[in-house]
Amino acid sequence: MTKSILPPIGWDRSGLPGWAYFSQELFDLECEKIFKTHWQFVCHVNEVNQNGAYVTFDISGERAVVIRGADEQVRAFHNLCRHRGSRVVPDARGVCNKAMICPYHGWAYNLDGSLRGIANKDTFPPMQAEKWGLKPLEMEVWNGLIFIRFQPGPQPAVAEVLGRFDDEIAPYDLANMVPATSNSFSETIPVNWKSVRDVDNEGYHVRQAHPGLHQLYGNGYFDEPFDNGTSRSVGTFNEAYGHRWSVRKYRELLPEAVHLPKSQQRQWIYFGMFPNFVLGLYPDSVIFYQELPQSATETLQRGICYRKPDESRQMKVSRYLSGRIDRDTGAEDQMLMIWSCEATKSSAYEGVVFSDLEYGVKTYHDHLRHLMPIIAQPTVPELGQMARRNSEILLEGIS
Numbered sequence: 167m168t169k170s171i172l173p174p175i176g177w178d179r180s181g182l183p184g185w186a187y188f189s190q191e192l193f194d195l196e197c198e199k200i201f202k203t204h205w206q207f208v209c210h211v212n213e214v215n216q217n218g219a220y221v222t223f224d225i226s227g228e229r230a231v232v233i234r235g236a237d238e239q240v241r242a243f244h245n246l247c248r249h250r251g252s253r254v255v256p257d258a259r260g261v262c263n264k265a266m267i268c269p270y271h272g273w274a275y276n277l278d279g280s281l282r283g284i285a286n287k288d289t290f291p292p293m294q295a296e297k298w299g300l301k302p303l304e305m306e307v308w309n310g311l312i313f314i315r316f317q318p319g320p321q322p323a324v325a326e327v328l329g330r331f332d333d334e335i336a337p338y339d340l341a342n343m344v345p346a347t348s349n350s351f352s353e354t355i356p357v358n359w360k361s362v363r364d365v366d367n368e369g370y371h372v373r374q375a376h377p378g379l380h381q382l383y384g385n386g387y388f389d390e391p392f393d394n395g396t397s398r399s400v401g402t403f404n405e406a407y408g409h410r411w412s413v414r415k416y417r418e419l420l421p422e423a424v425h426l427p428k429s430q431q432r433q434w435i436y437f438g439m440f441p442n443f444v445l446g447l448y449p450d451s452v453i454f455y456q457e458l459p460q461s462a463t464e465t466l467q468r469g470i471c472y473r474k475p476d477e478s479r480q481m482k483v484s485r486y487l488s489g490r491i492d493r494d495t496g497a498e499d500q501m502l503m504i505w506s507c508e509a510t511k512s513s514a515y516e517g518v519v520f521s522d523l524e525y526g527v528k529t530y531h532d533h534l535r536h537l538m539p540i541i542a543q544p545t546v547p548e549l550g551q552m553a554r555r556n557s558e559i560l561l562e563g564i565s
């Protein structure tokens with residue numbers, strides 16, 4: 167059964183113009199207007215669960231490190247040595263002993279980011295240590311999830327943005343979950359990041375493109391439109407017999423998730439937060455996934471699965487099976503992303519026409535158009551004019 171949130175009569179079903187899916191100049195603008203200025207999920211606090219443990223995060227030419235200090239505090243910094251700009255911690259994740267030692271010339275920073283020591287200090291003029299620490303980043307921990315932001319932006323605090331879901335999220339006890347070793351992924355897809363979002367923002371394709379997922383929740387799936395930069399989708403299990411082994415076994419073996427209200431024990435629920443974060447609440451685990459644009463035509467998609475620390479054996483098997491269903495779904499989605507992104511370069515491409523079931527894609531596009539009105543233009547602006555023209559349209563809108 168589809169939930170009846172009907173789009174307004176006569177809504178614009180046409181989507182973004184094709185050029186928006188391969189313009190490098192637009193990509194540069196998106197880095198500035200979207201990815202640097204909106205909250206980015208880095209990791210769960212339990213992934214930095216000892217003093218000196220760190221996780222790094224890169225996006226839009228920016229580099230961050232989130233690290234737990236000797237005082238147990240988690241902090242976020244630019245992962246940028248103040249000497250010549252090297253990465254201070256080189257790996258995606260790891261543990262520093264008492265200090266972060268820059269791999270280039272060996273400057274040392276305390277775990278709280280302050281400068282600890284300079285190699286061959288006497289070869290520099292006198293320097294005040296307090297002026298040469300790592301540059302801090304804005305950070306927010308929400309239900310155990312660590313978010314950072316490289317520049318101030320239009321988004322309120324994560325707790326406020328996602329606040330309307332508090333009651334639904336609370337029973338999962340997200341803050342005390344731990345990373346699972348399975349069901350995590352990181353993959354580069356040869357498409358513009360918006361093609362990933364467009365596929366993910368609607369469930370119209372589930373019946374045709376995802377036989378496993380369709381068997382799992384059949385018609386019991388619906389998407390709500392983007393509202394203030396967040397979205398919600400729910401799939402209630404279809405308990406009828408199905409051919410797919412992994413889905414059948416998953417529904418059979420999934421134990422009663424007693425920590426959840428009855429209504430959520432047989433549901434997969436997804437919450438989206440603009441621009442690139444999705445949280446999936448399952449009875450057996452919680453997953454997140456996120457698109458990290460690498461260029462106008464390449465996107466890294468990554469996801470991590472979290473489980474309860476006292477997970478039962480049967481729940482573990484169920485989690486394995488839900489991961490299998492998701493892996494199949496992910497591979498199926500990738501083809502759709504590639505084909506729809508490729509299409510925007512075809513001489514036959516005349517844009518798209520959305521069904522009412524794809525209203526979530528449209529409302530997400532509205533959010534983009536609001537921040538970057540230039541993408542409402544049917545033709546690509548003259549080379550070198552993208553940012554200027556976008557600012558002009560924004561100013562025209564204000565005056």
Ligand code: FES
Binds near residue numbers: 249268270271273
């Ligand atoms: S760049 Fe870090 S010590 Fe030189």
Ligand SMILES: [Fe+2]
Binds near residue numbers: 366372499
């Ligand atoms: Fe999909």
